[in-house]
Amino acid sequence: xxxxxxxxxxxxxxxxxxxxxxxxxxxxxxxxxxxxxxxxxxxxxxxxxxxxxxxxxxxxxxxxxxxxxxxxxxxxxxxxxxxxxxxxxxxxxxxxxxxxxxxxxxxxxxxxxxxxxxxxxxxxxxxxxxxxxxxxxxxxxxxxxxxxxxxxxxxxxxxxxxxxxxxxxxxxxxxxxxxxxxxxxxxxxxxxxxxxxxxxxxxxxxxxxxxxxxxxxxxxxxxxxxxxxxxxxxxxxxxxxxxxxxxxxxxxxxxxxxxxxxxxxxxxxx
Amino acid sequence: xxxxxxxxxxxxxxxxxxxxxxxxxxxxxxxxxxxxxxxxxxxxxxxxxxxxxxxxxxxxxxxxxxxxxxxxxxxxxxxxxxxxxxxxxxxxxxxxxxxxxxxxxxxxxxxxxxxxxxxxxxxxxxxxxxxxxxxxxxxxxxxxxxxxxxx
Numbered sequence: 001x002x003x004x005x006x007x008x009x010x011x012x013x014x015x016x017x018x019x020x021x022x023x024x025x026x027x028x029x030x031x032x033x034x035x036x037x038x039x040x041x042x043x044x045x046x047x048x049x050x051x052x053x054x055x056x057x058x059x060x061x062x063x064x065x066x067x068x069x070x071x072x073x074x075x076x077x078x079x080x081x082x083x084x085x086x087x088x089x090x091x092x093x094x095x096x097x098x099x100x101x102x103x104x105x106x107x108x109x110x111x112x113x114x115x116x117x118x119x120x121x122x123x124x125x126x127x128x129x130x131x132x133x134x135x136x137x138x139x140x141x142x143x144x145x146x147x148x149x150x151x152x153x154x155x156x157x158x159x160x161x162x163x164x165x166x167x168x169x170x171x172x173x174x175x176x177x178x179x180x181x182x183x184x185x186x187x188x189x190x191x192x193x194x195x196x197x198x199x200x201x202x203x204x205x206x207x208x209x210x211x212x213x214x215x216x217x218x219x220x221x222x223x224x225x226x227x228x229x230x231x232x233x234x235x236x237x238x239x240x241x242x243x244x245x246x247x248x249x250x251x252x253x254x255x256x257x258x259x260x261x262x263x264x265x266x267x268x269x270x
Numbered sequence: 271x272x273x274x275x276x277x278x279x280x281x282x283x284x285x286x287x288x289x290x291x292x293x294x295x296x297x298x299x300x301x302x303x304x305x306x307x308x309x310x311x312x313x314x315x316x317x318x319x320x321x322x323x324x325x326x327x328x329x330x331x332x333x334x335x336x337x338x339x340x341x342x343x344x345x346x347x348x349x350x351x352x353x354x355x356x357x358x359x360x361x362x363x364x365x366x367x368x369x370x371x372x373x374x375x376x377x378x379x380x381x382x383x384x385x386x387x388x389x390x391x392x393x394x395x396x397x398x399x400x401x402x403x404x405x406x407x408x409x410x411x412x413x414x415x416x417x418x419x420x421x
Contacts, residue, residue: 007274010276010281013285013288017288017292020292021292021295024296024299043318043319043321043322047321049309049317050309061391062391063391064383064390064391064394066383067382068356072327072355072360075327075360076325076326076327076360092389093389094389120385121389123385123388124387126388131388134387134388135389135391136389136390156311156312159310159311159312159316160310161309161317162310169313171313171316172312172313201320203325204317204321205320205321205322205323205325206325206327208321209325214325214326217327217329217330217353217355217356218327219356220349220351220352220353220356221394222351
């Protein structure tokens, strides 16, 4: 009777358990090599995400509302063409003069964005005499340092990469839409084909190859300035931007700490 | 002699716990993706997958390789901040194979950027289509790559 639970037997069990545990890393390594052999991606070699920190600056005073960025984004990223899906878009703000007798600095504010600005904007029908001021504001993912979307995701499909982009893993995304509700900037949507959340990736396939994001590439007025915090050059456009402008972020009260910086925006812009 | 004895029911319990933990950790190894945790609490390979798509816009640098003269001409003129592909459209196929010629441009693309609108910054050059030589083509008078020169 005593033999069934002798010390020797007991140690034997323990030893084999430890053996299993020791085999785990080996199994893990074997699995990843098999996986690497089976899938060869077209990803650029030699890009280290920990060596970059991307950010975008937007000078609202320069935007002419041509909409080429919206068009380029849709083409580059094969975003659904229908006018509800945008990774970036342009809004036209129109602030009227206050009505006679109205005790206010500014009148009514209207915002329009026909097809996200993709086809350009038709000239506004409001007569010039009624307009106090008007301007265009390009919008995109704000690249939050503390991103509400990745905090809201119940399955960890949205995450902040080491280089500053916020990406969605389509293999993990269950399409619940919480992130779309969580984003205070309205930058996310449900892909109508895959039914997974989609958003600006900062053209991750371009920046890893040393190209600029498509919207920055086609912007004719250098409204959009793209930079790398970890690889600042001398006279870096980002530094010049910060030196020459008063720089703001959208909805700073939310504490999201966006890495998309706006220059010269009015308080009407949200 | 009194050897230290484990009560048999305790031993069974210990073995059962070990078996559960063992199965869990083995299953975990096989169920978590290989690159999970490489950069954080997510699948590291997702970054590579996002990066693996081929670009569509080639970038102005690519045009410079063969159209160096146009590039130099452009950078001297007022359209210097306008990228080739802003006007000519995405042209990676053409870069790979110059026989695939970029589409011809129409006047519409000039108008897109230069049509007068109240929301455009005042320092940007704008025209009123009804006033600025309405029935003629822009390129009859303007040189696209050197807009400050007239023909």
